[in-house]
Structures are given as C-alpha cells and as structure tokens.
Amino acid sequence: MKDLTKLFINGLWVEPQSKQTLDVINPSNENVVAKVANSNVDDVNLAVAAAKSAFDDWSLTPATERSKIINNIATRMEERKAELITAVSQTMGCPEHIAGWLQVDGPIEGMTLFADKAHLTEQIKDAGSSLIIKEAAGVCAFINPWNYPLHQFVGKVGAALAAGCTMVVKPSEQTPWQDYIMAEIFVECGLPAGVFNLVPGLGAVVGEALCRHIDVDVVSFTGSTHAGIKVAQAAAPTVKRVTQELGGKSPFIITDDADLTAAIKYGVEDVMLNSGQTCTALTRMLVPQSKYTEAVALAKSCAESLVVGNNENAFLGAMSSKAQQQRVLEYIRIGVEEGAELICGGLESPLVEQPGFYVAPTIFAGVNNNMRIAREEIFGPVLCMIPYQDLDEAITIANDTPFGLSSGVYANDEASAISIARKIRAGQCYINGAFFNYLAPFGGYKQSGNGREFADIGVEEFLETKAIQRG
Template sequence: MTDFSKMHTDKLYLNGQWQPSRGGDLHAVINPATEEEICKVVQGTAEDVDIAVAAAREAFKTWRNTSAAERRDYLHAIADAMEARKEDLIDAVSRALGCPPHISEWLHVDGPIYAVRYYADRAQLMEKTEKAAHSLVLREPVGVCGFITPWNYPLHQFVGKVAPALAAGCTMITKPSEMTPLQDYVMAEIIDSVGLPAGVFNLLPGAGPIVGAALSAHPDIDMVSFTGSTRAGIEVARAAAPTVKRVTQELGGKSPLIITPDADLETAVRWGCEDVFINSGQTCTALTRMLVPADHYEEAVEIARRVAEEISLGTGPDDFMGPLSSARQRDIVRGYIEKGIAEGARLVTGGAEQPEGFSKGFYVKPTVFADVTNDMTIAREEIFGPVTCMIPYRDMDEAIAIANDTEYGLSSGVWAKDAESALPVVRRIEAGLCFVNGGEFNYDAPFGGYKRSGNGREFGDAGLDEFIELKSVQLPA
C-alpha cells in the first residue's frame, strides 16, 4: 500500500521544484470506506497562484516552440511511467474516492493511460498547415492554462486536460479536488521524473474559492478548463469574463436512458442500473432517469429491484459499489432519497438508512424509485449517488419529450433491438453523448454536453482543438 505521506504531499510542485505553500495550511484526505485519515495535503494560496502562473508564462516562451516529435516523446514517457506506477495510481484513486481497487483499475486508470498515448500521437497535428485559397491556416497553442479537476473521476479529468495541452504546446497549473488529490501527486512525480521542462506543468492543490477563483480570474492565464457542478462552473465563467480568456466546462447532468419496446428488457434494465451504481453513482454521465414502455413498466421495476439488491457493497475484490466520497456527499444523497419519498415516488428498494453491516464508511444503499414523474426533484436535479428513477412512457414522442425536458444535456442512452434501430431515437435526444445498447466510453471520440452541461469538448481530436489558436496567413494572390 502506497504511503502518500512520503510523496511530497506537504509541498506544491511549482517551476520544476517541490516548494512549500506561502500559506502552509494542510487538509486531511479521508478514506471514505474507513473514515480514517490517509495523509494531509498542503493548500495553496493566491500568492502561490501568482508564482505558478509566472513560471508557466516564462516556460511557455520556449515550450510553445518545441517540435511535435519532442512533445510526443515526453507524453509517451509519461504513459510508460504511468504503467510502471499503475498500482500507485489505483491506490490513490481507490483509497481517496472509495471505489474498489479492481474497478478503479479499468474505470479510473487504464483509460487515462491510453489517452496520454493517444495525444502523444496527435502532437504532430499542431504542425499541420492547411491551404485556404490564397491563405495558410496555422495552428498555435492557446497559452497558459488553468485546470480545475473534480473528485469523482480525478485521473480521467486530469489527463483529459493535461495530455492535449502538452501535445498542443501549452503550459499549465492544475488544481485537484481537496478530497481526491493523491493521483495528481503521483502524476507530478512522474512528470518530474521524465524531465519535462520547469514551469510547463505546475501542481497547486487548494480550496476552490481561493485557488480555483484565483486561476479563473488571473490576467496571465489564457484559458481555464473546469469540470464540476453547474453552480461552480457559472462562478468560474463569471470570474474569467473580465479577462476574456477561453473557458471550457464539463458540468452537471441528469441523463435519460430510453428503453424501446423491442429491446431485451432484462439486459437493458440490468445495464442501466449498473451504469448508475458504478462508482457509487458519482458519475456525471450516469443514466439516472430510466424511461420504460408503460406496457413493460412493472416488469422493468421488478428487474431493477432484483439488480439493486444483488449489488455487493464494500471495497473488496468481489464488491461492486464502494462508499460515497465524503460524509457530506452521503448526507446530500440521503436527503434526495427522503425528498423522493416525500414527493410521492415509490421506493422500490434501498433507502436513506445506513446499510446493514457497515458501522463505518459513507455508504448509501443502491436505491430504485418507481412512479417518478419528470417534475419531481429527484428527476430534475443531479443527485450524484446510487439512485435510479424509473419513468413510464406511452409512445416514443412522449419518451423523447421526457428525455429532453431537462436543463442538462451531457449524456443519454438508448437500448433498442439493435444499434440501427436505436439511431433514429439517438438523433432526437438533446445531449452531447449517447450510449447505444451498452456501448463503452471512447477516448477517441469527443466528450461534452449541450445546454447547461457545459461547453467545449474533451478527448478525441476535438479535445486537442480546445487548446489551439488558428492563425490565418494572407499570402499574395
């Protein structure tokens, strides 16, 4: 087991060196399965932000001019080191977030390693020159970037920002969540070990209202990329507006899964429930509103009940669902469950009580609600816990109307007889992502939402585009 207290967690990584914070405050990182302290992590200050930004600004002068081949080699070296320290990365995510290690490996670590290699091989796109009549179109890096990453998929979102930024030739300051900062320390040690030039990458943990706000407003930061709640995303955009910096946001979701009348009901409902319960429901793309044909509704409810009651809680090798990330998050989810009952939804299984056999840990029972209407709080607000809401529909027009009746548009799902049958339904859903018949997340494709789920895209070539400025060069005709 990794001893994170020996991994510079009392320091910031600024300008290629481990340095003390100008404030010196420490924040305890808690294991949500045991409620015990893992270690303490230093908290940065606004003064630290100024120092980090100055280092990144200076480094950008030369880093932006490195060859694509050089940046490619650095990224492959980082991926190689991630492979070598894979157990440390799994341990970092699993212990701070509570996700069982055997699930953390494929859900939280394998994909990010792939994504680093993906962007290594796309660094060469920065040297691509296009001809447009008598003009040339050149690609240049956007500049110094501030990254604010979430606690629920911390390594995934770290890589989704850092890897394309490095490939593009940007420099950066990253701020992890106070709850799950440990994988960022592993990554900082990896980045230091491969010899990335000083100032290109800077790690600055700290509180959102202090470090996050300072990054968002800083006049020498050219772009800020934020993943988190819609409420916090609005504050980031507001702080960034006076300096007209580029802002990308991946925010909340309340995503529908439409099960069509010709679908394999058992398979579809099981997959839909497990999609919500994985990572303890703390997934922005979770398909938390399950829309089922009215004729098959009670059968689907019974399948969902059975699936939820089969879920094994804990962090062992045979367990599927760990605790919520914190006592606060557990209490929020329990409050939503109580709200659902109070508003008249039928509690099929689960509930707000502490699961039996768990005297410690921030656990919540896998919960299924039936007889949910789309105006209920549990159908409109992002719960971020293992709670699925089952809603009947009479025909496909009504299903689409329910699916789109939300301020969010991050994710969606369709389960039909086959993929070809699903696509006409997919085209009518207002969301940036759609899972068809259990299709898996794809790092080669763009990820991002419509409406209040944010703007901009991560992963795929579109993820690199977010870090590019296009220069149009007008040549003599």
C-alpha cells in the first residue's frame, strides 16, 4: 500500500497538522491502494505562506532558467512514465495500456510546450508613451479533478511555472498519487523551495480554505459546474482571479453527406473512452432523421464490440468510484423513465460477480433535447442519439444547452464542417475525427467555465498586465 500521508511544503516532506487520512481505492478491484493525508486549514496556511515567501525570487527568475527547469521536468516525467501510468491507472480505473497514451503521454508533451512559453514574461510592447509589460500574478491555488488528473495538473502547474507564479495544489482525494510523483520530480529538477506545495484533502475543507485565503491571488478549478459556483462564491470576497473548466453536454452533428460508418464509430468511441468520464465527451449525437435508423444500428454494433474490464483488451475500465457508478446508473434509470429507448447497455453489470465499479456502454435512442439525460452531464459511458430534420434544427439543438465546453461535426469535407463549427457556441469543436491538441487553448463558453488552459493564453491567465507611462 502506498503511503501518501505527508505534505510537500516549502521543498520538504512534512507531517500534516491533521492526523486524519483518507483511503484511496482502486475502482477496478475495490482494493485500498494508498493512504493519503486529509489536510486541514492549518496545513493550507503553512503551504500558502511558503508559496508567498518564494514568490518574489521565482517571479524574477530569468525566463531562460524557468524554461530550463520546465524542460527538465518534462524529461524526468518521460523517465518516470511507468510510475505515472501506474499511479493514474490504479486510482481512477483506466486500464494501463490506455492510461499511457490517454493520461500520461499528452501531459508530458504539454509540459514540454510550456517551457517555450516562459519568454512571455519578458516581452515588452511599446504603446506610444507607454511600455506594456507582463508580470506573474502571484500565489495560485489549483484544485484538480480525478478524471484526467495529470492532464489538468500540467495545464495549471506548467502554465504557472512558465508565468513565474508560485502555487499550492490540491489533488482530488480519489487520485492524488501522481501529484506525489510530480513533487519528487520537481525536487530532482531543482525547482526552488516554496514554488510548488502539495496539500491533499477534502474540497470542502482544503479547497474552500484556498479559495478564501487572503494571500492567494489566483484560483484555477476543474470540476462540476455546481462545485465551480461554490469556488467562485468563496473567492469573491477577496476579489481573486478565478478560472474554471466545468461541465459539458457536448453535441456531435453528423451531416447528411458524411461518411456515416466512420462518424458513428468516432462518436461512440469518443463517449466511451475513459469510461465516459471526459468533460468534452460528445454525448449528444445529432443524426439526420433520414439516416437515424441506420445510425442507431451502427452505434449499437460499435458499442457492443467494446470490451469492459481491466486487461489489455479492454476499452472501458471501471468508473472512478462507487458513488460515480451509482450516479451513472441512476441517470440510466431516469432515461428509461423518461421514455428513451435503451438500445444497449443499461443497469446490468458488464462483469458479473467480479469486483469493481463498472458500467456497460449504454446508448439511448428516441431522445429529445428536453429530457434530463440530454440536458444534464452524466459523466459516464452513456450516449444520447437525437434525430434532426435539417441543419438549422441541428444547430439549434446543439446550442440549446447551458453548457459550451466542446462540440463536434462530421461532414463530407472540411470547409462544410468548419462552417457548421463556427455556428456552435462552444470553446472547442472537433471536426471530421479530430483529437485534442496541446497547441490549442482549452476552455468553455457559458456554464462550462471561463478562462483557457494551454497555449499562450493558458500562460496569460497567470500574468498581470502593467502599463508604465513615460514622461
């Protein structure tokens, strides 16, 4: 069993003020794989004080030096890749052969790219009688999710390091292990003490204390929209900058002239990947009425071909927790009660008499956009198929949601897909089978959050703009 009961504060592994711990459960077999510290407000105060003390020196460190450290971190991540894969796989249930390319390869690339962004802090713009410069925003609090824990860690921490900020990180209590490995890597790469501090614990305690802390300047949160509202409320009295990546209920428009077989395969696998625990998942599939019956049959065949389990043949692993499994099953019950047609999957366990929090790939047909399963984020392997009469109706349905994180279009050609993508109110649109790109900004519209991660703009979220007026 992994011992994660210490905190990383001011460059040292220290005993927490709180003596409480939390069990970290492997959702694929229900075994306890680690004990993690359950920190309290006193622990938060010590970590924030360390970050504040380190800020002046780190923010004035030359960009070339920060860039070198970030590059070294990425190199060390590659060297310790197997450990990172194990940490993510055993705590959130993603099969190891998928966790490598889905959960770890991308974050290593993302960290490498942030090394090239440190120069943004040294750019000077001449604006008439003024000089416009960028400065590190200050002490940052990062509250990370369990579904892509290393990805979101890098999106926040890598950007903040490039910007010259210091930070306190709270991992999800379900998936803290990889953050401990990253703390070790930071020490190995010579990151100055106090720049990075790690304080695990419950969101209601550690997360709220960070959001309210007078010495925290920026809060970046990834999680549900409901929790994001609480984060914003807690941060408001001290007028912090708050960036959030929240929920989604993303549409996927398949046009009448698209390659239907390819589009359906892409759409089904997108929703089922990571057991549906992806905020950008294209969970509302919009199909022309004239091809709806064929599309449903293709989707059913594709979903039923996907293996569920924790072996090298599995496409879907376990849900992250018992609570998440029950949440998804409750939504499946709601879908049936609402009158949607259950095409495949459902309430029956896909692995009979085996431990683990599994849910079968589930598809509903006969769905309309007023149903709860079409409007609320399920965060599981559940696809809703919605017919449309013409493209104008498809775009209307696509935009009829309080969310705006992601979207997709599959059309006969790129120009047509881009034309439709420009009409969808969402922060990203994946056209004709595209995948995530770490060179592009990531974030949402509407109740899917505010701010962006990755690319130049992801670093700029942690920079202040100063105008120096010359006489």
